Amino acid sequence: MCTQALAAHGARVYITGRREEVLKQAVDNYHKHAKGKIIGLQADVTNKADLERIIGKISEKEPNGIQILVNNAGISGPKTEAFSNGHTIDAISGMVNISQNHFAYNASKAAAIHLTKMMACELANSQIRFNSIAPGVFPSAMTAKKGSDDRGKSDISESFDASKYKIPAGRPGRLQEMAASILYLCGKGGQYCDGLVMNVDGGILLTNPSAC
Template sequence: MSAQTSNDHFKLENLFGVKGKVALVTGGGSGIGLMATQALAKNGAKVYITGRTSEKLDRVAELYNKNIEGQIIPLTADVTDKDSIRKLVKELESKEKVLNILINNAGVSSATQDTDQKTPKDLQKALFDDPSSSMEEWDKTYRTNVVHCFFTTTAFLPLLQKGTDAERAWSSTVINISSISGIVKASQHHFQYNASKAATIHLTKMLAHEIASSGLKIRINNIAPGVFPSEMTASESDDKQKSTLPKEKFEGKVPAGRPGKDEDMAATVLFTATNQYLNGQTIVVDGGYVLSTGSV
């Protein structure tokens, strides 16, 4: 190999290129899912986005399909329903021969609870008797945040493996979006959500192990974000499907002194999707929050 050829390997398009790749992003209509969609589509990937609300998906395609190298294509689906996932697989198979990148981003928050009580009786009332702390609430949170990652990943294994087989030096990849809430020891006032994100992180490890043990060349990793603007953290989005968070709220609380930006997530998605030596890992992108709090 010549020195020039060696240098060429270090071009950005060779290190982080996704041009021509086929991707699927669940919950791609807003928040982190939309950030991931834009990062991939702007750089040449054909990105299918799913969600339960067709209007939201269509709005993303209308707004963000302009002046990009790739393409954004809406597909309505409910990834908490197994039959809907099966239908989604068939629909994608009818359009594409391969799937190179799957991002399991769809997620929900959960009701908050008062964890600051100091007596056994008061803590029991806050955690057990609270009507919002129901088994149905736990089921709903786990079904969306954990179970969807398992069933969507396993349903697309054949198409993902075809993506690996079709291209030399590329292995298809699954990226689960977890959270630093699944890493820290504090409940942050929502046990259901934090426990579900911890489960997502461990599910990623198990899937990575079992898929590799089966001889399949599909990489499974997860991104654990800190606070990024989304409908979950900001409670709403604007007419461009974007949410905002005030910077001053995070000064002194996070070493970065701000919430995450779209570009922070985009860079993380491109790195995780393209690094062929990354498998079974959790990529924490939180502005230094976990480091500074020592709350692991």
Template sequence: MSNTSDFRAESLYNVTGWTALVTGGGSGLGLIAAQALAANGARVYITGRRLDKLEEAAQSLGPDSPGSIIAIQGDITKKEDIQALVEHISSKEKSLNFLINNAGIKGIKNDFNKVEQTPEAISKSLFEGSQIQEWQDVLLLNTSAMYFVAAAFLPLLVNAKDTHGNPGSILNISSMSGITKQSQGGQFSYNAAKAATISLSQQLAYEFSRPTLNVRVNNLAPGYFPSEMTRPSQFPGTPEEIRAQRGIPVGRLGTAREYAQAVLGFAVNTYVNGATLIIDGGWLLAQS
């Protein structure tokens, strides 16, 4: 019979003494994830290209927080920066318990529904609406960089078995946009990249599950949450209006608390591997 004290929230979500890394952790959902881990006792490294945002995020915890947030500037689209990040953290830590591949960009949105609905007009809008390099930039940060970060930190993640009893795990952040059949008003490159993130997560979960590694890899697919990509001002009105205009059955954006709950669940549940959790307020149920 289980001891009911094990079911208390402070026990279920205890990450005291853990070391974590959140890419793109200086703002938005990445910062929420970093704060949630630090608030429960973890030492959290955050990285990104904007030093001012990182430093501001590192100071966002209250003085009584049991954990900490540490800023490291870097560009994970460059292998030399990833390697430097590994070397820096390795010089400070023996292992890594949790890696959140969060960094991403929105990309070009080409709403071809606004043009004349003839084959010629639609073709022109789609073909001329973006450049191939813009697609490559979106795929690079949203998917390709996740692969290289995961590969580079694999030894530190495996080392967590010696320091904490279980190997570390990886959480890749995709989106409901990687699952929907819609282009959501022409954001083809972003949706394609997020779909690729889900596929990458499944492949890494399969390959990293071998006995010599046992590193779990999971995927979180959020819907509309407040972030630099999703401004709350874009969702004005009553719940009824948000349902009608944005297609979210619950009639609101997700909250930081709800996002943190999902992140912490993936961090501590060592029986979850290769999973994708959708947290979108029911958007995919209603919109496909």
């Protein structure tokens, strides 16, 4: 969603992923309608050496620096014994967040949101804005089931039971709605936003406050 939205509006977007074949597939699928460019860099965001390597590569290609950084490393809800790994991924590199009905997962998302606010506060005079998007249920690789499309995303609009989650909107989110939110925060509309947590969730937090 982030990649498509930004590249469609002319941005040069670097994306990372642990699996080379999945990364290549994403680049091949998304670059077709992009005015900008999509470049894939294989890396594990939980591995410091990998991060240093891709930072070096991007620094060589972008000597003037980058304008936008989207941290959205995601995992589906872990079991309790896997809490440590989930917390590491989301607290350190998660600012675009997805809250689901899992205790460990939600705790890591709360940490990620608080980290966003702390960074906005501590670096308030740096001319860098820190904002967070907290989506509800959207089609993604994390929600993909059997029959997913070639992007690894499943159409959950027909099978999704909105009443189970008591979503006021009565449906899951649409990709274009998330794209518009990304573009808002990265564009002129979000230039006066700092430390913001934007809930793009169809009102799910109104009826599921524990998902915060």
